[in-house]
Each structure stands twice: as C-alpha cells, then as structure tokens.
Amino acid sequence: MLAVVAQSAVAQTGPADPVAGERFAVQHCASCHGDTGQSAAPNFPRLAGQSEMYLVKQLQDFASGKRSSPMMKEKVALMDDAMVRSLAAYYARQKATHTPSTDRQLLAVGQFVYERGNPWAGLPACQSCHGADAHGTQQLPRLAGQHPTYIANQLRKFHQAERGNDGVAMKFVTSRMSDLEVNAVAAYLGNLP
Numbered sequence: 001m002l003a004v005v006a007q008s009a010v011a012q013t014g015p016a017d018p019v020a021g022e023r024f025a026v027q028h029c030a031s032c033h034g035d036t037g038q039s040a041a042p043n044f045p046r047l048a049g050q051s052e053m054y055l056v057k058q059l060q061d062f063a064s065g066k067r068s069s070p071m072m073k074e075k076v077a078l079m080d081d082a083m084v085r086s087l088a089a090y091y092a093r094q095k096a097t098h099t100p101s102t103d104r105q106l107l108a109v110g111q112f113v114y115e116r117g118n119p120w121a122g123l124p125a126c127q128s129c130h131g132a133d134a135h136g137t138q139q140l141p142r143l144a145g146q147h148p149t150y151i152a153n154q155l156r157k158f159h160q161a162e163r164g165n166d167g168v169a170m171k172f173v174t175s176r177m178s179d180l181e182v183n184a185v186a187a188y189l190g191n192l193p
C-alpha cells in the first residue's frame with residue numbers, strides 16, 4: 001500500500017502502457033487469468049475485452065479493501081498506479097471469447113431475465129444497466145462471455161453483501177433473484193459472444 005501511495009504522483013503523469021502491462025501480466029496474472037486474459041478455470045474471471053475503466057476500479061477496490069479477495073489482495077500489493085492502468089489497458093485490448101452452452105431451456109429463461117427481469121418479483125431487467133449486448137460501458141463490466149460459474153459466484157457475493165463495491169445496485173438486484181434465475185442468466189451471459 002505504501003508503495004502505491006508513494007508512486008502515485010509519478011503515475012498521474014505517464015500514459016498507460018499496454019506492453020508493460022503484458023509483461024507484468026505474463027509473470028503475475030497468467031497462472032489464474034490465462035495468457036491473454038482467457039482464464040482456464042471457471043471460478044477465475046475472464047479479463048480479455050473487459051472495460052478498461054472497470055478494470056482500473058476493481059484493482060483499486062482490491063487495494064483499498066472495498067472489494068475483498070485474499071488472492072487479489074496479494075497481487076495488487078505488487079502494482080503501482082501506473083501498472084494498474086497499464087494492466088487494464090492490456091486486458092481491455094485482448095479479444096473476448098465466450099463459454100458456449102447448449103441447454104436451450106435454461107438459456108431461454110436467462111434471456112428473459114436479462115432482457116425483461118422478473119416483473120412479478122420486482123427484478124429489474126439487467127439490460128437496463130448493462131446494455132442490450134452486455135458488452136459493458138465505461139463504468140459497467142462486460143458480462144458477455146464471462147464464465148457462468150464466476151458470474152453466479154459474484155451474484156451470490158452481492159446478495160450476501162460479501163461484495164459491495166458497486167454501491168447498492170447489485171445488492172438490490174440479487175435480493176430479488178431465485179437460484180434458477182441466477183444460474184439461467186449466468187448461462188445466458190456466458191453463451192453470449
């Protein structure tokens with residue numbers, strides 16, 4: 001943490017450097033997040049094609065403890081602010097892929113939830129914030145193609161208030177979701193190109 005604070009004055013001046021980000025990523029991130037941000041294990045999030053500003057915010061939140069993850073806390077301690085921005089720039093430029101699913105019925109439920117929510121339970125449509133294609137915005141994460149296991153895990157964490165670095169939006173959303181809706185929307189999003 002001290003290193004992060006001490007170097008932040010320098011960091012403000014330099015541009016993000018995706019090449020330096022790649023070098024650092026190969027050494028420190030690839031074992032879990034894959035060579036180009038395509039994590040092999042479904043409980044590690046894909047980072048390829050993720051929104052650049054969202055990535056910066058998550059790394060800052062891991063560092064400040066606003067988002068807790070023992071694995072990531074250890075990693076962010078190795079980065080200064082310039083490297084946070086360089087890593088985000090690198091991963092945001094990698095090609096996104098997806099996690100195909102053939103369970104048509106589950107996908108149909110997931111599509112309904114994503115596009116229309118559940119009006120009978122007061123669940124808002126995900127697309128109202130995350131966008132019709134789920135490709136993310138500057139602030140909001142790309143969800144298309146993300147591992148369904150990771151998505152379902154995060155939804156549970158928001159619900160149980162183990163993750164609250166988004167403010168209150170996702171806690172409210174997940175308080176209205178059934179297990180079927182969680183797993184269906186996770187499958188639907190994972191399958192989206």
Ligand code: HEC
Nearest residue numbers: 025028029031032043044045055058059069071072075087
């Ligand atoms: C030992 C495995 C491991 C390593 C190595 C690792 N991570 Fe992670 N990373 C995780 C896990 C697990 C999560 C999900 C944490 C959670 O459950 O909230 C995560 C989450 C993230 C997220 C949040 C993604 C999202 O969609 O919200 C970012 C960004 C990230 N890691 C970047 C990195 C970077 C950059 C490095 C290298 C400096 C790195 N990670 C190294 C395991 C790892």
Ligand code: HEC
Nearest residue numbers: 057124125126128129140141151154165166169170173185
């Ligand atoms: C009112 C706006 C809003 C709605 C509606 C909404 N979200 Fe979110 N979502 C957010 C915000 C804000 C974040 C977190 C940004 C951050 O951490 O900085 C987020 C984050 C997430 C994440 C974490 C992604 C990651 O990479 O870790 C998932 C998964 C997610 N939302 C799924 C959903 C699903 C599924 C729905 C519909 C059932 C939904 N969201 C509806 C605002 C919304």
